[in-house]
Amino acid sequence: MKVLVVGGGGREHAIVQKLRQSPRVSQLYALPGNGGMASDATLVPIGAKDIDAMVAFAREKGIDFVVVAPDDPLALGAVDALKQAGIACFGPDKKAAEIESSKVFAKRLMKKYGIPTAAFEVFDDEAQALAYLDTAPIPTVIKADGLALGKGVTLAYTREEAQAAVHAMMGERVFGESGARILIEEMLEGPEVSVLAFADGKTVVPMVSAMDHKRALDGDLGPNTGGMGVVAPNPFYTPEVASQCMDTIFRPTIEAMAAEGRPFRGCLYFGLMLTRQGPRVIEYNCRFGDPETQAVLPLLEGDLLDIMEATAEGRLADVPVRFSDRACCCVVLASQGYPGKYQTGFPLLLPAPRKDVSVFVAGAKLEGGRLVTSGGRVVGVSALADTLGEAVDLAYRAAQDVAFDNKYCRKDIGARALAATKGGATPW
DSSP: OEEEEEEEHHHHHHHHHHHHTTTSSEEEHHHHHHHHTTTTTOOSSSSSOHHHHHHHHHHHHHHEEEEOOOOHHHHTTTTHHHHHTTTEESOOOHHHHHHHHHHHHHHHHHHHHHHOBEEEEEEEEEHHHHHHHHHHSEEEEEEEOOOOOOOEEESSHHHHHHHHHHHHISOOOTTGGGSSSEEEOOOOOOOOEEEEEEESSSOOOEEEEEEEEOETTTTTTEEEEOOOOEEEETTTTHHHHHHIIIIIHHHHHHHHHTTTTOOOOOEEEEEEEEETTTEEEEEESSSTTTTHHHHHGGGGSSSSHHHHHHHTOOOGSSSSEEOOOSSEEEEEEEEETTTOOOOOBBOBBOOOOOOEEEEEOOOOOEEEEEEEEOOOOOOEEEESSSSSSHHHHHHHHHHOOBOOOOEOOOOOOOOHHHHHTTTTTTTO
């Protein structure tokens, strides 16, 4: 089969590498991909949001199956356009993708169907939002309604921080029209858990849980990023918690989307907080998480293409989905200064392949036949091992073999998970 993966980051590189393992894949393309993926897939110089050109390319090359990975093309209706052209694909259609592209839609869905989440208020007028903050409980969370590259959320611990976030989103439009409407939410407390799940509109199959590290600096300090590293599984996500999530969150969400005439087919990301009152939904994403994918897919056993096809065709219940009982740690190597200003264009040297280590390139391009850095997050180094501690050690050792000027990484990826493991993994 000829398979096309839409997107160009580390998440897409992880998907490409997993699909390469399928004996059914005869040719693999990445649109647009990045320079570090060139040895794994044929790069297609078309932007991921250029849906007309994407469909035309798929038709011209006789693509059999398309995996649409990023949020923007999903929200713009890439799957709808591909299906209309008669091309099979993995990912939700535009109506289902609204579970991520509009946080207001997602919160109202949860409220309507009794899916546990934080209390919230919605505002489309800055003055009304600021007036509400005069008496709102602090700390609080301010969220832009639309897509904002994972950066449209502010955790405000003072009233002044909350007011500044509202003005930045609604008054200054730092996230464009994504901040024209905002949510002000109750701030939940507890360990965070990321759970990706395959869903075919009726059946939902959770993948291995993960723990992301969003802050830029050690000790969970500094600004939020797209993710500086991740470990899987998450020790706080016990079998008891998993069962509770299936009964109160996962299955009800799939049933709610079907009831709304928006059956979800693809990968649904559940961002969860394990509170004293039980699991709560922080957010949904309508696609594989980044960098969670780089720690979860290496643990997947079996053929990813088979699973994706079954998901797209509504027969997920008939296909086995198995994960290794090992552990995985992904350490992100970023450009110094990320997520603020940073320099690019430095030569990037990658190590030779080695057992139980995968290198996923996120921000690099080919220039004169050599790889150079081109983004904030440059590389994710993932390592598999029998225990989490061994996986963390191996990932950091392998990360030393990746070379580029201005390289930066957190030194404590997995530290909280390891401490939880030693302490019995109780959230409180």
